[in-house]
Structure formats: structure tokens, C-alpha cells
Amino acid sequence: xxxxxxxxxxxxxxxxxxxxxxxxxxxxxxxxxxxxxxxxxxxxxxxxxxxxxxxxxxxxxxxxxxxxxxxxxxxxxxxxxxxxxxxxxxxxxxxxxxxxxxxxxxxxxxxxxxxxxxxxxxxxxxxxxxxxxxxxxxxxxxxxxxxxxxxxxxxxxxxxxxxxxxxxxxxxxxxxxxxxxxxxxxxxxxxxxxxxxxxxxxxxxxxxxxxxxxxxxxxxxxxxxxxxxxxxxxxxxxxxxxxxxxxxxxxxxxxxxxxxxxxxxxxxxxxxxxxxxxxxxxxxxxxxxxxxxxxxxxxxxxxxxxxxxxxxxxxxxxxxxxxxxxxxxxxxxxxxxxxxxxxxxxxxxxxxxxxxxxxxxxxxxxxxxxxxxxxxxxxxxxxxxxxx
Ligand SMILES: Nc1nc2c(ncn2[C@@H]2O[C@H](COP(=O)(O)OP(=O)(O)OP(=O)(O)O)[C@@H](O)[C@H]2O)c(=O)[nH]1
Ligand SMILES: [Mg+2]
Numbered sequence: 312x313x314x315x316x317x318x319x320x321x322x323x324x325x326x327x328x329x330x331x332x333x334x335x336x337x338x339x340x341x342x343x344x345x346x347x348x349x350x351x352x353x354x355x356x357x358x359x360x361x362x363x364x365x366x367x368x369x370x371x372x373x374x375x376x377x378x379x380x381x382x383x384x385x386x387x388x389x390x391x392x393x394x395x396x397x398x399x400x401x402x403x404x405x406x407x408x409x410x411x412x413x414x415x416x417x418x419x420x421x422x423x424x425x426x427x428x429x430x431x432x433x434x435x436x437x438x439x440x441x442x443x444x445x446x447x448x449x450x451x452x453x454x455x456x457x458x459x460x461x462x463x464x465x466x467x468x469x470x471x472x473x474x475x476x477x478x479x480x481x482x483x484x485x486x487x488x489x490x491x492x493x494x495x496x497x498x499x500x501x502x503x504x505x506x507x508x509x510x511x512x513x514x515x516x517x518x519x520x521x522x523x524x525x526x527x528x529x530x531x532x533x534x535x536x537x538x539x540x541x542x543x544x545x546x547x548x549x550x551x552x553x554x555x556x557x558x559x560x561x562x563x564x565x566x567x568x569x570x571x572x573x574x575x576x577x578x579x580x581x582x583x584x585x586x587x588x589x590x591x592x593x594x595x596x597x598x599x600x601x602x603x604x605x606x607x608x609x610x611x612x613x614x615x616x617x618x619x620x621x622x623x624x625x626x627x628x629x630x631x632x633x634x635x636x637x638x639x640x641x642x643x644x645x646x647x648x649x650x651x652x653x654x655x656x657x658x659x660x661x662x663x664x665x666x667x668x669x670x671x672x673x674x675x676x677x678x679x680x681x682x683x684x685x686x687x688x689x690x691x692x693x694x695x696x697x698x699x
């Protein structure tokens with residue numbers, strides 16, 4: 312393919328061969344023998360970026376597309392790879408620049424002893440910029456859930472059926488289930504798709520006073536899983552009254568808003584007083600189910616989607632797939648903008664506000680990869696696989 316009509320905008324030769332690893336390797340060896348070298352991870356996309364074929368957010372969208380875990384995330388990434396997100400960011404950035412230019416012009420006229428600044432007008436503009444940035448941030452957060460999944464910890468005292476629930480949700484016998492309390496010690500992980508949301512389930516050791524060192528380590532790992540979870544599923548046994556172990560765990564969960572209470576074993580006679588559950592649990596979503604028979608599993612799935620505020624099948628243009636760096640730029644832009652608005656409300660002049668807005672513009676420029684330095688680029692492209 313002759314430059315510039317190739318992915319990298321350089322001359323490209325593609326070799327097509329019948330497949331099979333040994334023949335492919337042989338062809339590579341011959342090419343290397345002639346002085347070629349292997350591409351670095353992401354090198355083709357990096358060259359496409361450096362030649363201006365793609366901007367950075369398009370290039371990153373290609374990486375997201377390759378590693379997407381759900382069809383929804385893949386659709387959103389493909390949409391971004393076409394440049395829709397870049398255009399949107401550019402529009403917000405241009406509008407911010409316009410406001411900045413207006414403020415800078417006011418700075419230039421400020422000797423003329425008249426109030427050149429239309430404060431209510433600027434306030435309206437800043438509010439609009441804030442709405443736009445807020446929208447982008449929310450979509451990026453939503454996208455992150457579909458892209459990365461929700462880290463979900465299954466916690467509860469021994470024997471309530473955490474491992475059984477993991478198996479039921481995974482539709483596979485992943486974890487050992489036994490009537491003996493204290494079965495699970497290592498964390499058992501399993502990824503399931505809820506609609507289009509990947510749930511990274513972690514089954515943990517039952518919560519109680521450990522009977523030996525191994526169990527103590529298991530419970531320490533449960534605590535760590537709890538601390539790093541986006542979502543906690545607290546499992547209680549519906550066929551037994553609440554115990555001191557349940558209560559200790561409920562205390563440890565206090566203040567964690569992203570918790571769903573599961574009353575398991577509803578196929579057995581009920582002996583748990585639901586009305587008498589501790590007050591911390593009263594406001595939380597609650598699902599009654601049986602991990603053994605599967606009754607109520609669908610309700611759990613909908614409760615999870617409701618709790619994180621997501622529908623099962625979002626549109627590609629309702630979310631943004633952004634990495635941690637990009638989400639940071641968006642939040643940084645919003646912080647600078649809100650500082651500018653605060654300065655306006657406090658009666659400060661344009662000379663204070665203009666640099667803050669410029670800062671916000673700079674963050675958006677970084678988002679799409681204008682002025683990013685080489686080290687950041689290397690980090691981004693190193694995440695690609697070889698040959699992309
Ligand atoms: N009848 C009935 N039994 C269940 C249900 N869920 C789990 N069990 C039984 O309860 C016992 C404990 O189940 P596990 O899934 O191993 O419980 P766990 O919470 O993982 O226990 P630890 O790993 O020891 O903390 C097993 O005998 C399961 O068969 C259920 O919904 N109904
Ligand atoms: Mg278990």
C-alpha cells in the first residue's frame with residue numbers, strides 16, 4: 312500500500328500466507344534476515360497517530376476495542392475510533408477557548424475604567440461548560456463500568472452460601488461448596504456478564520473468628536476484597552436467625568453504599584427475621600433467592616444493574632471509554648472551570664479567571680493527545696499488543 316493510503320500513512324507491504332505458526336515464523340525469519348525488525352507493541356497505531364491519521368483518543372479507542380469485555384464496550388470503542396468523541400471534546404474545548412478569549416480581551420481593555428465584563432453572560436457560559444464537562448465525566452464513569460467491569464465481593468459468615476452463589480451466577484462449579492463452615496479460604500474469582508456489564512465476582516472466606524492461621528489469612532483477604540470492591544453482595548442465610556458473626560460483618564460494612572443484601576436459602580423454612588434486620592441494612596436493596604434452585608437469581612441481576620444506575624444495553628453514544636489518565640484530565644478540566652466560576656462569583660477579575668480557563672482547555676487538549684509528552688505516549692502504546 313502506497314503512502315499515504317495505509318493505516319500508518321507510510322508505504323506498507325503486507326504478506327499474506329496460508330496460516331500455521333511454523334510457516335508464519337519462517338516468513339518472519341526471512342524478513343528479519345533481510346534486515347527488518349519486529350514491531351513494538353502498538354507501533355503501527357503509534358505511527359498512525361504520529362502521522363496524523365488518528366488522534367490519541369482514537370488510537371486509545373482502538374486499544375479499548377481490542378480488549379473490550381462486553382459487546383457494549385466494543386461498540387462504544389468502535390464509535391470513538393471513528394472520531395466522534397474527539398469531535399465532541401474539540402467542540403467543548405473551542406467553546407471554552409472562546410470564553411477565555413473574551414476574558415483576555417477584557418483584560419486588555421481594563422485600563423479604560425469601565426466594567427467591560429458581562430458577568431452574568433460569563434456566568435451563563437461557565438455553567439454551560441460545566442454541564443458539558445459533567446456529562447462527559449458521567450459517561451466516562453458509565454463507560455468504565457462496561458469496559459472494566461464491577462469488582463464485586465461476595466461476603467458473609469461461613470456457610471451462608473457465598474460459594475454456591477458464585478457457582479450459580481457463573482453457571483459453573485467454580486468454587487468448592489460444602490456443609491462444613493470455613494470451606495473457602497483463597498479468593499475464588501469468576502467473571503460473568505450481567506446484560507452487558509462484566510461482574511468480576513470474588514468469593515471470599517466466611518467472616519468469623521478464625522480457627523487457625525490459614526483461615527485468618529483467608530479472612531484478611533476477604534477484608535481486602537471488601538475494601539477494593541465497587542459492589543458488595545452481603546449474603547445472609549434465610550433459614551437461620553442472625554448471628555453474632557453476621558452482626559460483626561454488618562458493622563464492618565457500615566457506610567458502604569454500594570451493597571446489596573442477599574437472603575439465601577429461601578427454599579428452606581425461613582427463620583431470619585427480616586423486619587428485625589439491623590438498621591444499616593434497612594435502606595439497602597434486598598433480594599431473596601436460593602443459590603441451589605436458582606430462584607431469585609434474575610432479581611439479583613436486575614438489582615445490581617439498578618444499583619449502579621445502568622440499563623442492560625446502553626447505546627454506543629451514551630458512554631465513553633476512557634482510561635484513568637483521560638478521566639483524570641476531564642476531572643482536572645472541571646476543577647479548573649469550577650475554580651474560575653468561584654472566582655467570578657467572588658467578584659474577582661478576568662485576569663484571575665482567564666488562566667484557570669486556559670488550564671481547563673489544556674486538560675482537554677491532553678485528553679485528545681495534543682501536547683502530550685513522549686513518555687506518556689510510550690506508556691499508552693505499550694499497552695497495545697504486538698502487531699496492532
Ligand atoms: N438448601 C440450600 N442449601 C444451600 C443454598 N446455598 C448453599 N447451600 C448449602 O449451604 C452449605 C454451604 O454452602 P457454601 O456455598 O459452601 O457456603 P459458603 O458461604 O461459601 O461457606 P464458607 O466457604 O465456609 O464460608 C452447603 O451445604 C450448600 O449446599 C441454598 O440456596 N439452599
Ligand atoms: Mg465458600
